[in-house]
Amino acid sequence: MTDRPRLSVARSNIAVAAIGIGLFLSRWFLNWCRFHLGCIDLLYDLLMCALWSASLAGQSASDLSDREHLSIRPWYLERGCAAVSQPASRACALMQAQWVGSAVVL
Amino acid sequence: MSFDQCAGICSSYASILLTEVLRYNIAYGNSSLLTLVQEFRQDNVLMLILQWRSPNCSLCSQLIFLAMMIQAQPAWAVPQQRWSPNRPCGKLSLVLESFVVVTALTLSIVSHPYHLRTSLWAAGAAHSWNSDPHERVYFYANYETPPPIPFIWSEEYVLLCSVLTIKYGSST
Numbered sequence: 001m002t003d004r005p006r007l008s009v010a011r012s013n014i015a016v017a018a019i020g021i022g023l024f025l026s027r028w029f030l031n032w033c034r035f036h037l038g039c040i041d042l043l044y045d046l047l048m049c050a051l052w053s054a055s056l057a058g059q060s061a062s063d064l065s066d067r068e069h070l071s072i073r074p075w076y077l078e079r080g081c082a083a084v085s086q087p088a089s090r091a092c093a094l095m096q097a098q099w100v101g102s103a104v105v106l
Numbered sequence: 107m108s109f110d111q112c113a114g115i116c117s118s119y120a121s122i123l124l125t126e127v128l129r130y131n132i133a134y135g136n137s138s139l140l141t142l143v144q145e146f147r148q149d150n151v152l153m154l155i156l157q158w159r160s161p162n163c164s165l166c167s168q169l170i171f172l173a174m175m176i177q178a179q180p181a182w183a184v185p186q187q188r189w190s191p192n193r194p195c196g197k198l199s200l201v202l203e204s205f206v207v208v209t210a211l212t213l214s215i216v217s218h219p220y221h222l223r224t225s226l227w228a229a230g231a232a233h234s235w236n237s238d239p240h241e242r243v244y245f246y247a248n249y250e251t252p253p254p255i256p257f258i259w260s261e262e263y264v265l266l267c268s269v270l271t272i273k274y275g276s277s278t
Contacts, residue, residue, distance in 0.1 A: 010218045017211035024207045028200060063230075063256035066237035074258055075235040076226060088229035091222040098213040105210050 012058065013098065016051045020105065023048065052106040059099050227259045 023044055063071040077099060081092035224239065231238035237256065245252035254260075 010214070010223065013214040014211070014218060017207065017214040020207045021211055024200075024203050027203070031197070031200060058257070061256070061258040063236040063258055065253040065256050066241070069231070069234050069236055069238075071230070071236035071256075074226070075230040075233070079235070083233065084229045087222075088225045091217075091226050092229075094213070094217040094222065095226065098217050101206075101210050101213045105206050 013055050013102070016048075016055050019051065020048055049106060052102055056099070056102050056106060059095070059102065223259055 027041070060073055060077060062073065074095070076092040076095050081089045081096065084092060227236065227239050230236040231240070237253075239259070242252040
């Protein structure tokens with residue numbers, strides 16, 4: 001057991017997306033080989049479903065560190081991006097797009 | 107999830123893929139990775155059950171491989187699944203999946219830089235929507251322990267994904 005890995009929501013999203021790409025490439029390759037994975041394919045779908053669910057939960061985490069400014073959901077999911085100025089509005093749009101993309105993949 | 111874990115998953119998956127293709131295409135040969143254990147001949151179809159002897163294979167890969175061995179059956183007995191990718195609907199789903207996964211990866215990479223989340227944290231604090239990252243300075247100045255960084259803005263906390271995914275790098 002080595003040191004505890006230093007992870008973040010963003011890094012884990014990349015890792016999950018990379019696994020999704022790997023699964024897609026393998027499916028494409030197996031389709032090219034005219035090969036069927038059968039039940040294993042279903043297992044892969046369930047695995048990706050769990051991963052993207054965890055990713056969505058991480059992207060929707062709360063901020064309860066300040067008792068006077070509790071945030072159950074990230075503000076960029078609850079409010080629009082028009083209320084803030086650049087560069088936060090661009091980051092807000094990106095995070096919203098990523099959340100929607102994760103939901104679509106799920 | 108670290109990159110070595112991701113690389114472990116990919117290498118394990120590549121090995122599984124190689125095993126399956128070898129089993130299906132009836133490719134013989136003595137490999138260091140794959141050992142021919144048993145062979146059946148039914149009609150003109152050969153079925154191979156291959157044993158994986160890689161010392162670095164992760165637990166999850168072994169379980170997947172075990173499941174593959176359990177479901178191993180001659181090619182003529184493999185039922186044509188309704189979601190088979192060889193059907194037109196399956197090919198359409200492959201094309202759709204390609205768009206979706208590439209878009210998801212692109213969005214993940216574009217939104218990866220840490221300063222994006224920091225700017226969102228600061229922008230939310232300016233409108234009193236969440237905690238303020240600059241308040242941590244006052245805790246340090248008063249020799250007090252600041253509250254832990256919220257998970258949504260954190261760079262150091264372990265995500266649930268790391269528990270759900272294959273634990274490869276630290277187990278070898």
